[in-house]
Amino acid sequence: MSLGIVASLLAGELLAAGVITFFTLAAEFIDELTIDRGRAAIRELIEISPRKAIVRREGREIEVPVSEVLRGDTV
Secondary structure, eight states: HHHHHHHHHHOOOHHHHHHHHHHHHHHHHHHHHHHHHHHHHHHHHHHSSSSSEEEEEEEEEEEEEEOOOTTTTOO
C-alpha cells in the first residue's frame, strides 16, 4: 500500500495517493474496531461461563469446580 502511495506521489497523482491513504487508514480503523469487539465478546463469554458443574461419578451426582471435570465424566 505504501508503495502505491509513493508511486502515485512520484507520478504527480495526488488524488490517487490521497485515496489510497484514506482507504488504508479506514481499513486499519475497521480492523482495530473489529478486534476490540471480538476481545470484548470473548471477555463476556468467559465471565458468564459456569464455575461449577454437576457430574455423575460412580452413580452419584456431585457438584465440582469446572477445573476438576475429568475426561469421561458425564456432565
